Every structure is written in C-alpha cells, then in structure tokens.
Amino acid sequence: MSQHILFDDIDEPGLATLQVYERRGGYSSLRRALQMSREEVLQNLLDSGLRGRGGAGFAMGRKASFLPKGTMDKYLVCNADESEPGTFKDRELMQKSPHMLIEGMVIAAYAADANRSFIYIRGEYELQADILEAAIAQAREAGYLGERILGSELSLSLVLHRGAGAYICGEETGLLDSLEGKRGNPRLKPPFPANQGLYQGPTLINNVETLATVPHIIRMGGENYAKIGTESSTGTKLVSVSGNVQSPGNFEITLGTPAREIIYDLAGGPFPGREIRFWFPGGSSSPVLLPEDLDLAYDFNTLAQAGSMLGSGAIIVVDDSVPVIDVALKLAKFYKHESCGKCTPCREGTNWTVKMLERLETGEATPMDLDIIASVQQQIMGNCLCVLGDAMAMPLGSMVARFRGEFEQHIEEARFRAGLGAPPEPSEVEIAGVGN
Amino acid sequence: MSDVARFGHGSRIPGWDDAVDLTKAPAGVPDPATTPVPPELRSEIEAAMAKYPDFRSAAIPALHAAQKLHGWCSPEALEQVACVMRLTPGYLTAVATFYDMFYMEPVGRHRIFVCTNISCSLRGADAVHDAIVDAAAGDPDFNIRSFECLGACDIAPMASIDGEYVGPLELADAERIVEDLRAGRPVLEEKNIRRRRSVDPGARRSATRDEDARA
Numbered sequence: 270m271s272q273h274i275l276f277d278d279i280d281e282p283g284l285a286t287l288q289v290y291e292r293r294g295g296y297s298s299l300r301r302a303l304q305m306s307r308e309e310v311l312q313n314l315l316d317s318g319l320r321g322r323g324g325a326g327f328a329m330g331r332k333a334s335f336l337p338k339g340t341m342d343k344y345l346v347c348n349a350d351e352s353e354p355g356t357f358k359d360r361e362l363m364q365k366s367p368h369m370l371i372e373g374m375v376i377a378a379y380a381a382d383a384n385r386s387f388i389y390i391r392g393e394y395e396l397q398a399d400i401l402e403a404a405i406a407q408a409r410e411a412g413y414l415g416e417r418i419l420g421s422e423l424s425l426s427l428v429l430h431r432g433a434g435a436y437i438c439g440e441e442t443g444l445l446d447s448l449e450g451k452r453g454n455p456r457l458k459p460p461f462p463a464n465q466g467l468y469q470g471p472t473l474i475n476n477v478e479t480l481a482t483v484p485h486i487i488r489m490g491g492e493n494y495a496k497i498g499t500e501s502s503t504g505t506k507l508v509s510v511s512g513n514v515q516s517p518g519n520f521e522i523t524l525g526t527p528a529r530e531i532i533y534d535l536a537g538g539p540f541p542g543r544e545i546r547f548w549f550p551g552g553s554s555s556p557v558l559l560p561e562d563l564d565l566a567y568d569f570n571t572l573a574q575a576g577s578m579l580g581s582g583a584i585i586v587v588d589d590s591v592p593v594i595d596v597a598l599k600l601a602k603f604y605k606h607e608s609c610g611k612c613t614p615c616r617e618g619t620n621w622t623v624k625m626l627e628r629l630e631t632g633e634a635t636p637m638d639l640d641i642i643a644s645v646q647q648q649i650m651g652n653c654l655c656v657l658g659d660a661m662a663m664p665l666g667s668m669v670a671r672f673r674g675e676f677e678q679h680i681e682e683a684r685f686r687a688g689l690g691a692p693p694e695p696s697e698v699e700i701a702g703v704g705n
Numbered sequence: 706m707s708d709v710a711r712f713g714h715g716s717r718i719p720g721w722d723d724a725v726d727l728t729k730a731p732a733g734v735p736d737p738a739t740t741p742v743p744p745e746l747r748s749e750i751e752a753a754m755a756k757y758p759d760f761r762s763a764a765i766p767a768l769h770a771a772q773k774l775h776g777w778c779s780p781e782a783l784e785q786v787a788c789v790m791r792l793t794p795g796y797l798t799a800v801a802t803f804y805d806m807f808y809m810e811p812v813g814r815h816r817i818f819v820c821t822n823i824s825c826s827l828r829g830a831d832a833v834h835d836a837i838v839d840a841a842a843g844d845p846d847f848n849i850r851s852f853e854c855l856g857a858c859d860i861a862p863m864a865s866i867d868g869e870y871v872g873p874l875e876l877a878d879a880e881r882i883v884e885d886l887r888a889g890r891p892v893l894e895e896k897n898i899r900r901r902r903s904v905d906p907g908a909r910r911s912a913t914r915d916e917d918a919r920a
Binding site for chain 1: 762766855857902906
C-alpha cells in the first residue's frame with residue numbers, strides 16, 4: 270500500500286474544524302517553520318523536489334525562489350480554479366481538510382516573503398468556498414493569519430476570491446487578470462508572475478495540492494520527502510480517476526506507481542465485458558494513451574517520454590463502448606466554448622475544429638478532412654499566449670493519429686447515410702456489438 | 706447548414722449591437738444622487754472592495770451579490786454596482802459577459818447545472834440532462850443548463866442544483882429533482898457530495914477504526 274500523506278484519514282469527522290486539525294498535529298509545521306529562517310524553509314522546499322501539482326509540473330521551490338528580494342508587497346495566490354475536465358482532487362482536499370491548505374499557504378508565504386495571499390476558487394465550488402471561508406475565519410481568530418503570526422515577524426492576509434465560471438481562469442495569468450477584476454484573458458509571458466504578477470507585483474502562484482503538501486514537507490524535512498517516489502518525481506500525488514471505471518474517485522499514490530495498478534486495483538478497472546480503448550493520463554488536455562501504455566510508471570518524466578503528460582493527475586478512462594469521434598467532438602466543443610478569444614490560432618482553430626468534426630457526422634467530410642484537422646492542430650500549438658489551444662490540439666491530434674482508421678470508417682458510414690458513398694465495411698465498434 | 710446569410714446582415718455575429726444605440730455616447734459612472742442602491746447591496750459591495758489592494762478586484766464578488774439580489778445581471782443591477790464601485794456600466798458588462806455564471810438575461814430561480822463534459826457524458830450525462838429538461842416541462846422557474854466540467858467526476862453523471870452537488874444521477878432521478886425543488890426540500894439528499902466518503906482504501910483509517918470499534 271502506498272504512503273498516505275495528504276489523504277491520511279481524510280474522512281475523520283470534523284477535520285474541517287480547527288480543533289480536530291490541531292489535535293492531529295495541525296499547524297505544528299507552521300510553528301516549526303517560523304522558528305527556521307526563510308532561507309531554511311525555502312531550502313527544504315527545494316530539497317523536497319516537489320513539482321507543481323496543477324499541470325505544468327514546475328519545481329515549487331524554484332518558483333518560490335524566483336521572487337525578488339526587498340521590501341514591497343508580494344503576493345501568494347492559490348489556484349483553486351480546478352476546471353480541467355476530469356480533475357476533482359482539490360475539491361475533496363479543500364472540502365475535507367481546508368486547514369491543511371491554509372497552513373501550507375502561510376508557510377509558503379513565509380518562504381517567499383509574501384505579505385498578501387489569495388485563494389482563487391472557482392465559482393461553482395460553493396460548498397468548498399463556504400468551508401474555506403469558515404476555516405479562514407477560525408485560523409485568523411487563532412492567530413495563524415493576520416499581523417505578526419505566532420509572535421514572528423510574518424504578517425499575512427488571506428482573501429478568498431470566488432470566480433464565476435471560466436476555464437481560462439485556471440491559467441495563471443488569466444487568473445491574475447480575473448483576480449484584478451477584469452476579463453480573464455491570459456497575458457504575454459515574460460514578464461512572468463514572479464516578477465510582475467498580481468497588481469504588477471511579484472507573485473507566487475501554486476495549485477491547492479502543491480500548497481497543501483508544504484506542511485508535510487516541513488514536518489518530514491525536504492530530504493526525507495524527496496525519498497518518496499522517483500528521483501525526478503518525488504512524493505505522492507492525488508490522482509482523480511473517472512470515466513468508464515467501476516470505482517471512480519481520488520486516490521493518493523506514490524509517483525512512479527504503474528498506471529495499471531491505479532486503474533485496475535484502485536479504481537476497479539473497466540466494467541465487466543468491457544476493454545479499455547484509450548485513456549487520458551493527465552486531464553482532457555493530455556494526449557491519449559493506449560492500453561499497451563498501461564504499464565508505464567505514473568510519474569512526470571515517464572509520461573512525458575511516452576508523448577503525453579501527467580498534467581493535473583486526472584486519469585479519464587474510455588472503454589470500447591464509446592466511439593472515439595464522440596469524445597473528440599465533446600472535447601473540441603469544450604475548448605471552443607472556453608477559448609477566451611484573445612489569440613487567433615486558438616479562437617479560430619477551436620471553432621473550425623468543431624465545425625470539421627461536425628461535418629464528419631453529417632457525411633460532408635472526406636478522409637482529407639482528417640489531414641486538415643491534423644494540420645490545424647499543428648498550427649495552434651505553440652502559437653498562442655497560453656496553452657488552452659494546445660490543450661485541445663494535443664489530445665485531438667493524438668486521437669486522429671491513433672484512431673485514423675476509425676475516423677475514416679465513420680466518414681464512410683456518414684457519407685453512406687447521406688447518400689453520398691458506397692456502403693462501408695462494418696466497423697470494429699459494430700463488430701463488438703455496440704454501435705452508436 | 707446556412708440558415709444565416711453570413712454577410713448579408715453586415716456582421717458575422719448578428720445581434721451583437723441589438724441593445725445598443727451606436728449614435729449615443731457610452732454611459733459614464735452613474736450619479737449616486739439618481740441611482741438608488743439597496744443598502745444591503747451597497748454594504749456588501751463596499752465590504753468586498755475593502756478586502757483588496759485595488760478596489761476593481763471586487764468586480765466579480767460585487768456582480769455575484771447584485772445577481773443574487775436581482776436574479777440576473779440586469780441593466781439596473783449593473784448600474785447599481787457601477788454606482789457603488791465608481792466604474793462605468795460598460796466595464797462591468799465586459800466583465801460579466803466573460804463569465805458563465807453571470808446571466809445577461811432573466812433566468813429561472815432554481816439553477817440546475819448538469820455536467821455534460823467528457824467524464825460525465827461517458828456515463829450518460831446527456832440523457833440525464835434531457836430527462837431533467839423533460840421533467841421540468843418548460844417551467845420558467847427552472848434554469849437548466851448543460852455545464853462544462855464541474856469538478857465532480859467521481860459522482861458522474863452529476864449536477865449542481867442550487868449550488869449543491871448531487872450524483873451519481875440516474876434517469877429516474879429527474880422527476881425527484883423537480884419535485885424536491887418545487888416542494889422546497891433539499892434535493893436528493895442521499896446523493897449529496899457532502900455525504901460521499903473517500904474511495905481510496907488507504908485513506909480510510911477512521912472508517913476502519915469505527916468498524917473495529919463496532920465489532
């Protein structure tokens with residue numbers, strides 16, 4: 270059984286209250302961190318090798334060390350705008366153990382020398398926002414937030430900011446614009462938020478899970494934390510498994526666990542009589558992998574080498590009852606809806622990809638359309654301010670490349686239905702007795 | 706396919722200027738003397754503005770508050786927010802139209818957001834959405850939408866009903882949802898996410914302890 274750090278006894282009744290959290294040793298890491306110097310705390314974060322859990326996987330300690338020194342307003346922002354399809358780990362963490370996040374934020378603010386902090390939570394998480402709001406009030410009352418925390422030189426304010434439903438606000442610069450009260454359009458980078466972020470001040474932005482891990486790193490010591498997991502992907506990770514599996518949910522795994530173990534042993538595998546067709550290893554934005562990739566170790570580097578990514582740690586399993594084109598269209602429609610419209614390749618690329626995929630259904634398409642779809646994906650990638658366009662282009666490009674036969678079959682069938690072509694050979698899906 | 710003549714109307718997006726008289730100068734910051742603002746809304750917005758180093762950050766919380774009071778981001782609601790925040794209604798309209806949770810037209814009181822993103826649709830969310838639409842039978846009291854991923858794929862297919870997450874939903878639940886809402890009861894209480902425990906076997910220390918204690 271893998272080690273449980275974040276999810277250890279997560280269902281303990283009352284864990285969301287300060288009393289139970291303190292009884293379990295909560296906020297002792299904060300006391301310990303405040304006795305260390307800022308540099309020591311930062312060194313622990315660097316030693317831990319903790320990589321960002323939100324999607325990009327950038328080393329958290331290094332990001333914190335990028336903030337300039339000096340006396341000025343510095344900001345710490347917690348990205349709780351968890352809207353990557355398939356991801357729901359932060360929801361459970363915030364709902365069940367809000368103080369873990371708050372403690373992590375205070376320690377991270379100490380390491381980065383920040384004096385103002387914000388939690389940007391997505392507007393749909395009303396229950397979680399209420400729980401956090403109550404927890405923040407308790408923490409402030411107990412002196413864990415505010416002026417001169419626990420008698421130290423650290424002062425920190427914490428504001429919970431509710432978003433209003435926009436996927437793009439999970440992108441760090443889009444989030445900052447939204448937090449400043451504007452439309453959530455991403456900004457050009459550089460300057461990176463570490464130099465010019467919120468209100469043009471130095472800003473450290475981290476995901477909920479990353480910040481919630483910080484107290485545990487201080488408790489265990491950075492070097493001891495780094496012993497968990499693999500050399501380049503240290504620690505444990507919350508993995509959200511969803512889709513066509515028997516027991517979907519959040520699981521805490523040690524990084525480097527084989528994906529098969531996560532999907533079959535923890536999430537119960539596909540339903541009886543069904544086979545896994547393909548799976549997204551890191552949210553809907555990651556290129557899809559096939560059943561033969563199930564034995565890959567689930568960590569940042571292995572998945573990157575396999576041409577995909579760990580992303581937010583959301584595994585979406587798709588079984589053989591679902592036509593690939595349905596998933597592709599669903600995905601493309603989502604990104605079309607959520608594209609903020611600032612950069613042309615993303616705004617037009619997502620829009621036309623949806624239109625081309627719909628042509629596949631109406632029988633107007635020919636296999637040449639697949640080449641055009643693939644080339645549009647190529648032209649979106651790397652050409653926008655943020656990676657929303659890439660987030661559609663990567664999985665869609667991989668689906669068209671890996672299931673081209675099925676797409677072509679679908680085109681033939683649709684053409685036949687529209688009275689435009691000869692009857693096609695039966696498809697694999699029909700042979701399996703499913704059809705759509 | 707082409708029921709809209711693409712260039713015949715002079716614009717690719719018909720109706721983008723419907724509500725606007727383009728010959729008029731844009732509205733400025735509303736005059737407090739002629740814009741009555743309900744006191745509770747004013748104090749809520751002012752409290753939000755005080756929380757941030759830059760008062761503009763309160764735009765989204767202020768719009769949430771106004772929408773809660775008015776039911777939607779009506780011109781009147783935007784005017785009131787603009788008056789308290791000393792911004793133009795145009796700025797707030799630009800912000801409000803960006804976000805999915807702000808309504809630029811009147812909607813039903815009960816929000817039923819059915820997640821129809823990938824994980825939920827793999828488990829039949831589209832059928833659940835249609836069933837709820839059928840069960841509500843066009844009642845204007847219900848604001849039924851298919852929503853992008855709500856972040857609860859573990860209870861797929863799910864819906865956020867007046868802010869409460871419930872799932873996994875079955876087709877038969879559609880009637881219950883509508884009945885519960887009409888009767889003012891908590892909706893599908895046994896399927897509320899508050900009740901869901903972690904499925905991770907390693908995370909269940911206290912659960913096994915409880916069972917041990919009982920045994």
